[in-house]
Amino acid sequence: METIAETGSTNADLIARLTAGEPLLEGHWLVADRQRAGRGRQGRQWIDAPGNFMGSTAIRLHPGExxxxxxxxxxxxxxxxxxxxxxxxxxxLMLKWPNDVLLSGSKFVGILLEREGDWAVLGIGVNLAAAPALPDRETRSLAQSGPAPDRDGFAIGLADCLSRELDRWRQFGLAPLLARWLAAAHPLGSALSVHDGRGIRVHGRFAGLELDGALRLRLDDGRVHVIHAGDVVVEGS
Structure with missing residues (x-):
């Protein structure tokens, strides 16, 4: 675990190291006390706050995975x-497609996955101590549900959890992973509003996942609409 006082983006730092040919070991994390240019999905800014977790790690990709x-x-x-x-x-505590983690319906986790050659760089931000206000969604911190976890202790626990999940992903494949994800996600039949990759907002009911993890949305006329990318709102949450 490597900790730095301040940087622009831990994801950008690791990508720069990989591009420069610096050897990285899978399982190494870069964690920042402050992050000036943190990013989320679709180019959104991830706003940091003291005591929160902001870190990235690199995952080596292999054929057959x-x-x-x-x-x-x-x-x-x-x-x-x-x-x-x-x-x-x-x-x-609930998962929301594709990779959001919600607490009491509010966003408090950001996950960004980027590709660099044979590596995937994974950035994660978690509101442990404070929840910066966002103009377009409700936010929350773990401190609002109990004592805020120590950042470094949380980082060690997260690294262990990711290592275990990667082992399962590689050993058992995608189907068991998606089954476990579904067990922790918004229930089947939940009313969802999806702003898809074409800029169209679609309303329907959650109908599960495709074999590749794409979202299945059952429309009012009974048709199932498959969505590969988009922003999801769980209606009524």
Whole structure:
């Protein structure tokens, strides 16, 4: 575990190291006390706060493994398991497609997966101590549900959880992973609103996942619409 006081983006730092040919070992984490240019999905800014977790790690990709984009589900499950250890009651902790982790319906985790050659660089931000206000969504911190976890202790636990999830992903494949993800996600039949990759907002009911992890949305007329990328809102949450 490598800790630095301040940087622009831990993901960008690791990508720069890989591009420069610096040898990295899988399992090495770069964790920042402050991050000036943290990023989320679709180019959104991830706003940091003292005491929160902001870190990245690199995952070596090998032939024969499940598709690299499915690492988003691996990351979400790892974060989910790491957070469970710090909640007196897990009620309200839920996964949201494709890789969000919600607490009482509010966003408090950011996950960004980027590809660099034969490596996937995974960035994770978790609101442990404070929840910066966002203009477009409700936010929350773990400190609102109990004592804020120590950042370094949380980092060690998260690294262990990710290592276990990666082992399962490589050994058992994608199907068991998606089954475990579904068990922790919004229930089948949940009303969802999806802003898909074409800029179209679609409303329907959650109908599970495709074999590759794509979202199945049942429309009012009974048709199933398959979505490979988009922003999801769990309606009524």
């Amino acid at each position: 499940p598709p690299a984009p499915s690492l988003s589900f691996v990351a979400a499950l790892a974060v989910y398991e790491a957070i469970l250890a710090h909640l007196a009651q897990p009620v309200g």
